[in-house]
Amino acid sequence: MKETKRLFRWFWAWNDEQEEAWLKEQARDGWHLVTPGVFGRYTFERGVPRNDVYRLDYKTTGKDMEEYLQLFSDAGWEHLGYMGGWQYFRTTAEEGEDPEIYTDNASKVQKYQRLLLFLVIFLPIYITSLNNVSGAEFAFAQVISALLALALLLYSYAIVRIMLRIRQLKR
Amino acid sequence: MSPTGSIAKHLPLSEATYYIMLMLVTPRHGYGVMQQVDQITDGVVKVGAGTLYGALSTLEKDELVTMVRKEGRRKFYELTERGREVLRCHLGRLELMVDNGRQVMGTKPRGE
Numbered sequence: 001m002k003e004t005k006r007l008f009r010w011f012w013a014w015n016d017e018q019e020e021a022w023l024k025e026q027a028r029d030g031w032h033l034v035t036p037g038v039f040g041r042y043t044f045e046r047g048v049p050r051n052d053v054y055r056l057d058y059k060t061t062g063k064d065m066e067e068y069l070q071l072f073s074d075a076g077w078e079h080l081g082y083m084g085g086w087q088y089f090r091t092t093a094e095e096g097e098d099p100e101i102y103t104d105n106a107s108k109v110q111k112y113q114r115l116l117l118f119l120v121i122f123l124p125i126y127i128t129s130l131n132n133v134s135g136a137e138f139a140f141a142q143v144i145s146a147l148l149a150l151a152l153l154l155y156s157y158a159i160v161r162i163m164l165r166i167r168q169l170k171r
Numbered sequence: 172m173s174p175t176g177s178i179a180k181h182l183p184l185s186e187a188t189y190y191i192m193l194m195l196v197t198p199r200h201g202y203g204v205m206q207q208v209d210q211i212t213d214g215v216v217k218v219g220a221g222t223l224y225g226a227l228s229t230l231e232k233d234e235l236v237t238m239v240r241k242e243g244r245r246k247f248y249e250l251t252e253r254g255r256e257v258l259r260c261h262l263g264r265l266e267l268m269v270d271n272g273r274q275v276m277g278t279k280p281r282g283e
Contacts, residue, residue: 009232025189049240052205054238055221066203067244067245068224069244070243070244070245071201071202071223071224072202072220074200074201074202074245075205075220076218076220077192099219100217100219101219101220101221102219102221102222103217103218104185104186104187104218106185106187107221107222107225110225111225137267
């Protein structure tokens with residue numbers, strides 16, 4: 001059996017490019033991503049160092065998933081799995097520039113807009129549950145409410161960061 | 172030729188969208204489009220899988236392309252009549268841009 005390792009890494013939604021760079025570094029050290037797991041638990045497999053390129057796309061699963069994965073596979077991208085709505089792809093880098101899945105800024109902006117839409121849709125749910133818990137009187141209600149408030153804060157921060165990223169790309 | 176409102180709102184096309192539409196004058200699947208763009212532009216214009224997928228979804232939603240058949244998991248798309256009209260209008264604009272550019276810069280068309 002091949003040697004494997006598990007790494008936990010918190011993945012900030014606005015930092016997908018740093019995530020790609022980190023996975024590339026791992027591959028250069030001979031650790032190849034097997035699959036991304038829930039809450040940033042990555043499984044790597046030991047192998048020879050490779051000059052691989054990792055790319056993350058944001059796409060929630062839908063009925064067009066088969067066609068989507070077929071296209072990426074045809075274009076030479078190996079699908080490693082997904083975490084949240086993030087799809088993980090890998091290919092071997094050729095000489096020169098690293099292959100991209102987004103070749104212009106307009107389509108890159110659309111990727112972040114899809115992510116933003118998803119976050120904004122869920123925002124009311126967070127706020128509603130926060131209201132419900134802070135009104136309740138059971139034990140730990142305050143703890144849970146504090147945790148939810150923290151999550152909401154992070155959530156809002158993520159939305160702002162993604163909006164800034166979109167603005168930067170549009171410039 | 173001045174395009175009507177419903178056509179004009181799609182103009183100007185981005186470079187990627189222009190090439191994708193151009194390749195869909197005849198039916199092709201997604202990867203076929205990528206290959207053909209790479210080939211006819213000698214690799215100058217590259218359309219990544221993510222860019223292509225997003226553009227195809229938008230074009231289909233706007234009814235500029237339509238799926239004509241399916242082979243396994245691959246869908247083949249082709250321009251609709253409306254898509255052809257948009258492409259023709261864009262081509263007219265490109266010609267104007269090139270003509271204006273040549274007049275001002277004083278350069279001759281290639282091959283003359």
